[in-house]
Amino acid sequence: MRPPTTRIGALALAGVLGLTACSFGTDDRAGSGGDGATTLRVANPTPVVSLNPFAANSADQPTLTVVQEVFETLVVRDDGRIAPKLAESWTNPDPLTWQFVLRSDVTFADGTPMTSADAKASLQALIDGKGPLAGLWATVDEIRTPDERTLTIHTKSQLGTVLSNLTLLWIAPAAKVADSAFFDAPYGTGPFKVSSFTAGQAVSLVRNEKYRGEQPTLAGISYRYIPEVSGRVTALANNEIDVTWGLPPDQLTGLRGNGDLTVTSFPTYANYYIWFNSSRKPFTDARVRQAMWHAVDFAKISKSLFDQAGAPATGPLPAAIFGSASQNPYAYDPAKARQLLTEAGYPNGFSTTMMWSSGCCTNGNSFADAMISDWAKVGIVVKPQELERATWLDKLLKLDWDSTMTTGSTVTGDADFTLARLYLSTAKRNGYANPELDRILLAARAELDQDKRAALYAQAGKIVWDDAVGIFPLDLNGNVVLRKGVEGFTPTPNDLPDFAGVSLR
Amino acid sequence: MLRYALRRLAISVLVLFGAATVVFFAMRAVSGDPATAVLGPDADQAAVEALRREYGLDAPLPIQYVQFLRRAVTLDFGESFRLHDAATNLVFTHLSATAALALTAFVIALVLGFALGTLAATRPHGVVDRVVSVLSMLTQSLPTFWVGIMLILVFSRFLHLLPSSGAASPAAMIMPAVTLALPLLSVVLRLVRSGLLDVLHEDYVVTARAKGLSETRVVGWHAMRNMLIPVVTVAGLEFGSLLGGAVIVETVFAWPGVGRLMTDAIAARDYSVVQACVITVAVIFIVINLIVDLLYVRLDPRVRESV
Numbered sequence: 001m002r003p004p005t006t007r008i009g010a011l012a013l014a015g016v017l018g019l020t021a022c023s024f025g026t027d028d029r030a031g032s033g034g035d036g037a038t039t040l041r042v043a044n045p046t047p048v049v050s051l052n053p054f055a056a057n058s059a060d061q062p063t064l065t066v067v068q069e070v071f072e073t074l075v076v077r078d079d080g081r082i083a084p085k086l087a088e089s090w091t092n093p094d095p096l097t098w099q100f101v102l103r104s105d106v107t108f109a110d111g112t113p114m115t116s117a118d119a120k121a122s123l124q125a126l127i128d129g130k131g132p133l134a135g136l137w138a139t140v141d142e143i144r145t146p147d148e149r150t151l152t153i154h155t156k157s158q159l160g161t162v163l164s165n166l167t168l169l170w171i172a173p174a175a176k177v178a179d180s181a182f183f184d185a186p187y188g189t190g191p192f193k194v195s196s197f198t199a200g201q202a203v204s205l206v207r208n209e210k211y212r213g214e215q216p217t218l219a220g221i222s223y224r225y226i227p228e229v230s231g232r233v234t235a236l237a238n239n240e241i242d243v244t245w246g247l248p249p250d251q252l253t254g255l256r257g258n259g260d261l262t263v264t265s266f267p268t269y270a271n272y273y274i275w276f277n278s279s280r281k282p283f284t285d286a287r288v289r290q291a292m293w294h295a296v297d298f299a300k301i302s303k304s305l306f307d308q309a310g311a312p313a314t315g316p317l318p319a320a321i322f323g324s325a326s327q328n329p330y331a332y333d334p335a336k337a338r339q340l341l342t343e344a345g346y347p348n349g350f351s352t353t354m355m356w357s358s359g360c361c362t363n364g365n366s367f368a369d370a371m372i373s374d375w376a377k378v379g380i381v382v383k384p385q386e387l388e389r390a391t392w393l394d395k396l397l398k399l400d401w402d403s404t405m406t407t408g409s410t411v412t413g414d415a416d417f418t419l420a421r422l423y424l425s426t427a428k429r430n431g432y433a434n435p436e437l438d439r440i441l442l443a444a445r446a447e448l449d450q451d452k453r454a455a456l457y458a459q460a461g462k463i464v465w466d467d468a469v470g471i472f473p474l475d476l477n478g479n480v481v482l483r484k485g486v487e488g489f490t491p492t493p494n495d496l497p498d499f500a501g502v503s504l505r
Numbered sequence: 506m507l508r509y510a511l512r513r514l515a516i517s518v519l520v521l522f523g524a525a526t527v528v529f530f531a532m533r534a535v536s537g538d539p540a541t542a543v544l545g546p547d548a549d550q551a552a553v554e555a556l557r558r559e560y561g562l563d564a565p566l567p568i569q570y571v572q573f574l575r576r577a578v579t580l581d582f583g584e585s586f587r588l589h590d591a592a593t594n595l596v597f598t599h600l601s602a603t604a605a606l607a608l609t610a611f612v613i614a615l616v617l618g619f620a621l622g623t624l625a626a627t628r629p630h631g632v633v634d635r636v637v638s639v640l641s642m643l644t645q646s647l648p649t650f651w652v653g654i655m656l657i658l659v660f661s662r663f664l665h666l667l668p669s670s671g672a673a674s675p676a677a678m679i680m681p682a683v684t685l686a687l688p689l690l691s692v693v694l695r696l697v698r699s700g701l702l703d704v705l706h707e708d709y710v711v712t713a714r715a716k717g718l719s720e721t722r723v724v725g726w727h728a729m730r731n732m733l734i735p736v737v738t739v740a741g742l743e744f745g746s747l748l749g750g751a752v753i754v755e756t757v758f759a760w761p762g763v764g765r766l767m768t769d770a771i772a773a774r775d776y777s778v779v780q781a782c783v784i785t786v787a788v789i790f791i792v793i794n795l796i797v798d799l800l801y802v803r804l805d806p807r808v809r810e811s812v
Binding site: 047049050056059130131132134135180198199200201224225226227228230231234235237238240388389390391393394395396397421429 | 535536537538541542543544545546547548549551552555556587588589590654657658661662665668669670671756757758759761765766769772773774
């Protein structure tokens with residue numbers, strides 16, 4: 001006889017399996033606009049933890065990616081050149097004064113007109129917010145608003161980077177800039193406004209009906225954070241999202257063959273670099289640093305690890321940046337590396353360490369392994385140290401390291417942002433101190449003639465490169481993967497994907 | 506009984522105090538400054554100092570500790586450095602997602618575990634029993650993150666049945682809940698199977714059958730009651746480990762729960778959120794242990810008498 005308990009068990013089993021097999025299909029893209037417009041579903045690779053463009057997150061890629069759809073700036077960088085946006089024109093009445101004439105037809109999403117008072121309050125908020133961009137404005141001593149359409153910025157010393165800096169000054173309503181609750185669902189003068197925001201998880205944008213320009217064809221944009229790369233790739237292949245970016249190269253290879261997807265790669269303002277602590281032996285000697293560079297076959301490594309993910313660097317800054325210039329390449333030459341080591345007093349090489357923060361860099365661990373094995377061939381034993389980001393940061397700022405690998409982006413697209421921030425001797429970021437370099441960088445910052453400024457950065461770049469403050473192997477490409485049907489997307493080198501002009505078929 | 510409950514309560518308070526102390530000092534023993542982690546390498550030193558003052562991180566450690574304990578009593582864990590919200594709020598908003606996930610996983614594990622365990626025990630060494638043993642060994646030994654990714658591949662990528670991540674629809678719950686349930690499922694299953702097998706040979710079961718009771722009543726009532734005690738203990742304790750497993754499952758499936766909140770907070774040295782999360786999880790652990798102990802008293806007359 002069949003025991004009846006078998007039936008109880010079988011019934012319960014069938015019940016649970018039946019429940020599990022049910023699939024509840026949901027469609028979360030139905031748009032709010034009556035014109036059949038739809039919402040673009042975006043998965044960002046890093047979490048958006050704040051929408052406040054004036055405080056601690058003002059230089060964060062995830063924050064800026066959303067902020068750029070909501071707020072606008074006085075000027076923008078368009079194909080490398082500065083172009084007007086909320087400001088119509090500008091002049092320098094004297095070398096310490098910048099005067100901007102603002103457009104008169106701009107309103108915020110709540111209908112109030114944008115005036116010079118809003119621009120002044122926004123700049124003041126950025127300076128008072130003491131975030132990573134506040135330093136760009138350290139020499140500002142007075143902001144005036146002679147009338148509703150005129151903004152005057154007065155500096156203590158000449159500041160040639162004002163226009164570049166303004167490309168990251170987002171204009172928010174003066175009455176709201178100090179109100180932290182406003183940034184839970186902020187609005188500005190841009191094509192979209194925030195309808196909901198859960199820090200670290202999701203942001204939803206809807207059209208700003210008061211936008212002065214052409215209305216976007218999208219009803220809105222919904223961003224959500226999917227931490228795992230495999231999760232993002234699956235969501236994309238599965239039509240749960242329309243677009244994502246920042247995928248590692250090994251994933252891209254598979255996606256290029258998928259007929260439903262379009263993979264776009266493009267040059268960015270970001271690059272890879274390996275710094276040496278120039279205040280610590282043996283890296284106090286430039287010959288040792290140069291030997292490290294000659295010892296590694298970067299052409300071979302980048303071919304195998306970074307197929308379409310980057311291009312060999314030609315200088316310490318990626319070519320798309322204002323003020324970048326081509327420098328003399330370092331050849332792969334182990335014999336020369338050994339000779340330089342001998343001249344520096346290390347004929348048998350030496351032992352040292354290289355740290356990086358885990359997840360910092362595309363293919364970082366493989367890249368480190370490859371360099372370390374090349375260094376070993378000339379007698380340099382490099383111990384790898386992969387650290388958690390907070391720990392890495394702590395050691396980095398205390399200069400408690402021998403060498404470090406990282407990637408960085410010049411968010412303003414202006415050489416000053418990276419060169420003056422990292423290589424002035426007062427910055428104390430890598431132990432390198434060179435009065436000549438300091439002089440050039442400060443002169444460049446004070447130069448109002450943009451062509452002369454670019455020439456000065458070319459000189460500064462040559463010193464950083466030839467003195468091998470670090471190794472600059474690779475300029476990084478960005479990538480954006482879109483589902484077929486997402487049209488009108490144009491990548492920008494700041495690697496902040498902008499979807500305002502996108503439409504969905 | 507009352508004295509027993511009171512004694513258990515007093516021990517619970519001590520355990521909670523211990524957990525609070527350990528998490529407070531452990532977070533501070535790890536290198537990495539929260540203000541620097543928030544502001545990044547480019548913030549100027551004055552801004553970092555200002556933020557440290559704002560969050561009370563400039564005070565001597567013992568004073569911070571006393572302050573932390575005093576405020577924790579009123580469920581005030583301070584503000585998140587990273588997400589700019591009260592840590593208590595953040596934990597509560599994320600807790601419901603984790604609770605839903607853990608409870609669903611718990612129910613799946615119990616129902617399937619009992620069903621499969623009973624099936625296996627009633628026909629020992631039969632086909633069902635063999636298949637179930639192999640499955641239980643696999644589900645116990647396969648790492649959770651791997652199982653999660655495999656489920657995503659099969660059910661989302663190839664079969665297009667279930668959403669791969671997020672918490673937008675009820676269907677999104679299925680894969681994370683199953684992934685989380687599997688290790689517990691195999692434990693319950695094996696306990697039920699071996700417990701039933703032991704009990705089914707006892708004299709009282711023979712007596713029950715001899716009385717002419719139906720097999721359903723013999724197994725489902727007489728036998729089941731006696732093997733429930735070890736299952737309740739283990740299931741209760743393992744509910745706690747479900748919360749631990751949630752940390753991994755929530756990351757794989759982008760599930761917006763406490764586990765993910767906590768991992769992100771640890772990486773960002775967001776002390777207040779880590780402390781709030783750990784203490785909340787500790788409270789849940791303690792409450793479950795209490796419930797398990799009290800359930801014992803209900804289930805086992807011998808324990809009832811001794812307390």
